[in-house]
Amino acid sequence: MSAEEVGVPGVAVVVSMFEQLYRYVASSYGRAAAKIAVWPDTIDNLSKAMIKETAKKIVLDRIIEGLTKGDPVGGPGVEGNVQDEKEIVCTGTFEQTNDTFYDKGWTDGLPIVPPTKEAVEEMLTWINLPPNEEIGILPVANQRATPWNIAVNAVMAGCRPEYMPVLIAAVQAIAEPTYQLKGMGTTGSAKPFFVINGPIIKQLDLNYGTGLIAPGRKSNSTIGRALHLIIRNIGGFKEGITWMGTFGWPGNCFVMAEDEDASPWNPYHVDRGFSRGTSTVTASMMMGASNQFMTAGETSQLHLEGIIHFMKRIFYNSHFWFSPPSKRMTLFITPPNAAAIAKDGYSKESLKEYIIKNTKLPIAEINKEFNFTMKQVEPWTVHYWAGKGSIPKEWDQGPDDEIPIIEGTDLIDLFVCGSRGRNRNLIFRTCYCESATKEIKLPGNWEQRLANLHK
Amino acid sequence: MNTVYHVLSPLGERVGEQESIVCRIPDLSGKTVCEVWNGGFRGDVLFPVLRELIQERYSNVKFVPYNELPNFVVWENIEGKCGSLKEAIIRRGCDVVIAGVGG
Numbered sequence: 001m002s003a004e005e006v007g008v009p010g011v012a013v014v015v016s017m018f019e020q021l022y023r024y025v026a027s028s029y030g031r032a033a034a035k036i037a038v039w040p041d042t043i044d045n046l047s048k049a050m051i052k053e054t055a056k057k058i059v060l061d062r063i064i065e066g067l068t069k070g071d072p073v074g075g076p077g078v079e080g081n082v083q084d085e086k087e088i089v090c091t092g093t094f095e096q097t098n099d100t101f102y103d104k105g106w107t108d109g110l111p112i113v114p115p116t117k118e119a120v121e122e123m124l125t126w127i128n129l130p131p132n133e134e135i136g137i138l139p140v141a142n143q144r145a146t147p148w149n150i151a152v153n154a155v156m157a158g159c160r161p162e163y164m165p166v167l168i169a170a171v172q173a174i175a176e177p178t179y180q181l182k183g184m185g186t187t188g189s190a191k192p193f194f195v196i197n198g199p200i201i202k203q204l205d206l207n208y209g210t211g212l213i214a215p216g217r218k219s220n221s222t223i224g225r226a227l228h229l230i231i232r233n234i235g236g237f238k239e240g241i242t243w244m245g246t247f248g249w250p251g252n253c254f255v256m257a258e259d260e261d262a263s264p265w266n267p268y269h270v271d272r273g274f275s276r277g278t279s280t281v282t283a284s285m286m287m288g289a290s291n292q293f294m295t296a297g298e299t300s301q302l303h304l305e306g307i308i309h310f311m312k313r314i315f316y317n318s319h320f321w322f323s324p325p326s327k328r329m330t331l332f333i334t335p336p337n338a339a340a341i342a343k344d345g346y347s348k349e350s351l352k353e354y355i356i357k358n359t360k361l362p363i364a365e366i367n368k369e370f371n372f373t374m375k376q377v378e379p380w381t382v383h384y385w386a387g388k389g390s391i392p393k394e395w396d397q398g399p400d401d402e403i404p405i406i407e408g409t410d411l412i413d414l415f416v417c418g419s420r421g422r423n424r425n426l427i428f429r430t431c432y433c434e435s436a437t438k439e440i441k442l443p444g445n446w447e448q449r450l451a452n453l454h455k
Numbered sequence: 456m457n458t459v460y461h462v463l464s465p466l467g468e469r470v471g472e473q474e475s476i477v478c479r480i481p482d483l484s485g486k487t488v489c490e491v492w493n494g495g496f497r498g499d500v501l502f503p504v505l506r507e508l509i510q511e512r513y514s515n516v517k518f519v520p521y522n523e524l525p526n527f528v529v530w531e532n533i534e535g536k537c538g539s540l541k542e543a544i545i546r547r548g549c550d551v552v553i554a555g556v557g558g
Contacts, residue, residue, distance in 0.1 A: 002491075002537045002540045002541050002544065003477075003489075003491075003541075003544055003549070003551075003552035003554070004476050004477050005541060006541045006544055006545055007477055008477065008489075008544055008549050008550065008551060008552055009476070009477045009478070009479050009480060009550075009551050009552070010477075010551065010552035010553070010554060011551075011552075011553055011554070012554045012555060012557060013501070013553065013554070013555030013556050013557065014555070014556070014557030014558075015496065015556065015557055015558040018557045018558065021557075022557055027473070028469065029471065030471045030472060030473050030474045031473075031474060031476065032473050033473075033475065033476045034476060035476065039556065039558075042558075043496055043497045043501070043556060043558055044496060044497065044558065046497070048500050048504075051497060051500050051501055051504055052504045052508075055501065055504050055505060055508060056508055060505065060508050060509070060512075063505070063553060064482075064483070064512075066479075067479060067480060067483065067551045067553075068479050068480055068481060068482055068483075069479055070476075070479055082464045082466040082467060082468055083468060085463065085464065085467075085468070086463065087463070087464070088461045088462065088463065089462065089463060089464045090460075090461075090462050091459060091460070091461050091462070092459065092460065093457060093458065093459060093460070094458065094460065097460050097462055101462075101465075106465050106466075114460035114462045115462050115463050115465065116460055116461060116462055116463070117461070117463060120463060137470050138467070141466075141467070141469065142469055142470050142471065143466065143467030143468060143469050143470070144467045144468045144469075144470055145467055146467065149464075149465060149466065149467050152463050152464070152465045153465045156465060229465060233465040233466050233467075234465070234466065234467040374495060375497065376495075376499055377499040377500060378499065
């Protein structure tokens with residue numbers, strides 16, 4: 001598309017499973033007529049001779065056609081772009097509505113609550129924003145997220161109206177360019193997750209203890225489902241078309257909360273510059289998860305050893321493809337473990353510094369993993385990626401050397417949560433994403449209205 | 456359940472309009488073909504193969520190989536690199552661009 005913008009015809013060679021994705025994204029960004037040469041099936045596992053044969057017999061003609069033939073007039077856009085958000089798109093029973101929405105790809109496969117105008121308007125009474133205010137523009141569909149369409153998806157998910165302020169802040173977070181929502185389409189499977197801080201945790205009965213990621217708590221589950229539907233319907237991420245995770249991850253977005261009362265440290269959002277009395281939502285992503293591993297002892301030693309051990313195990317070489325800040329490890333520690341670590345004088349920052357200094361892997365082992373990951377003429381190695389600048393040049397050492405795998409403490413997020421009665425930890429890993437924290441803005445009569453709900 | 460619901464769309468309004476693409480060229484003879492690679496999916500094998508095949512079919516084709524243009528081997532911040540890519544396409548006199556490999 002860059003070439004087209006400067007008046008040069010271009011064609012993109014795309015493997016067949018990504019043809020729909022390419023056409024969808026091109027259309028979303030105003031280039032429905034973009035030319036594409038489809039490579040049949042996969043290319044990764046072919047020999048050079050097979051690549052040449054396929055190119056000669058099939059793909060070269062498609063490339064030439066893309067450069068020399070075709071109508072330059074813009075083609076039809078991707079279907080489904082809504083012009084009037086308040087237009088009724090479907091009238092029917094519960095079952096008919098669900099069938100229609102499912103057929104259009106607007107659901108997560110589960111029954112939805114029909115989003116009527118009345119239900120949406122009730123949602124909007126819990127925020128101080130005009131219904132058509134632009135909250136953000138979400139890739140890959142390049143559609144505008146507004147309080148109105150956020151509320152539609154929230155109704156579908158079964159959210160209570162008082163959850164709307166959280167949803168608005170969460171969408172602001174994922175709309176940040178640095179969050180890189182578009183990276184969610186990766187074949188490596190990426191799942192957004194959100195962590196809530198501040199007084200709203202208890203006001204909305206968010207789970208921060210046992211099973212906080214698992215389904216069961218209305219607030220965690222429905223907010224997570226609404227965010228999944230928003231990312232699907234406004235962001236345009238649909239499995240097999242634009243959401244290309246090879247195996248995917250189960251369920252909707254994880255919505256978690258920090259156990260601020262039981263933490264020996266400041267809550268996460270305070271470290272990010274917010275006051276303790278402000279409520280926030282932090283958006284991040286995960287592509288891999290460790291075991292929910294136990295670490296033992298009333299002092300820090302074994303806890304730190306265990307965290308380092310599993311931090312090494314969760315490493316995947318794609319961490320080296322990306323330069324900071326587009327990668328992170330998120331560490332969740334239960335309150336007993338946090339207490340043992342803090343008792344020895346570790347702050348969150350000094351704990352992170354310890355992790356960075358001691359989480360090292362042998363270069364030979366990293367290179368071995370690169371070797372079976374991607375066949376390249378110039379092999380991917382630590383040396384290769386240091387040359388590209390995505391990892392520090394000082395990491396380019398000999399095969400027998402051990403190097404760190406995390407560049408800085410800003411690439412580790414740390415939350416205290418999970419069972420208060422258990423000594424376990426959990427690590428999430430991701431690339432593509434820089435976590436984003438946004439304030440949850442509340443209507444002026446928030447506490448009074450909440451109190452009225454519980455009478 | 457027989458209640459009838461009148462329901463709304465969960466979609467949003469797409470930003471921007473559809474634009475035309477640039478007119479195509481008649482053929483590749485005497486043209487400069489530029490390569491833009493995303494760093495993976497066997498592009499380092501495919502692009503040399505395509506050079507060979509194109510030269511067999513067309514005369515006097517020049518190539519600007521992928522390693523002489525900004526490429527997206529570090530896969531984030533693509534938008535940040537587009538400016539330098541556009542400048543390079545103009546500076547190198549590209550008549551056409553082959554980009555790949557989406558995989």
